[in-house]
Amino acid sequence: MGALQVCKAADVPVSSALAVVVDGVPVAVVRDSEGTLHAVRDICSHADVALSEGEVDGCTLECWLHGSRFDLRTGEPSGPPAVTPIPVYQVIVEGDGDDAVVLVDVAATPVPR
Numbered sequence: 348m349g350a351l352q353v354c355k356a357a358d359v360p361v362s363s364a365l366a367v368v369v370d371g372v373p374v375a376v377v378r379d380s381e382g383t384l385h386a387v388r389d390i391c392s393h394a395d396v397a398l399s400e401g402e403v404d405g406c407t408l409e410c411w412l413h414g415s416r417f418d419l420r421t422g423e424p425s426g427p428p429a430v431t432p433i434p435v436y437q438v439i440v441e442g443d444g445d446d447a448v449v450l451v452d453v454a455a456t457p458v459p460r
């Protein structure tokens with residue numbers, strides 16, 4: 348399917364998450380505290396709840412239900428109760444400033460940056 352446009356970059360302020368659906372997959376588009384955008388599966392690996400409703404702290408997303416924190420670069424939980432990583436997807440930002448748009452490819456893993 349390739350990368351699909353999901354939102355404007357301006358729709359995701361620093362340290363926040365936006366819930367979108369990409370090719371049928373629930374995705375949280377997250378901007379970390381440094382301003383970098385990430386995309387992860389918007390379902391906790393511990394139970395079926397939306398991670399986009401949790402808190403962004405640094406480069407982690409905290410599940411609001413039981414508090415596991417997932418690394419936005421790797422999807423790895425930092426501690427229980429979640430033990431399984433969540434999928435991390437490729438994010439592409441096209442354009443500059445207020446016109447920049449965010450694309451997510453749920454078939455691709457992130458390119459190291």
Ligand code: FES
Pocket residue numbers: 391392393394395396410411412413414415427428429
């Ligand atoms: S549902 Fe996310 S840590 Fe339990």
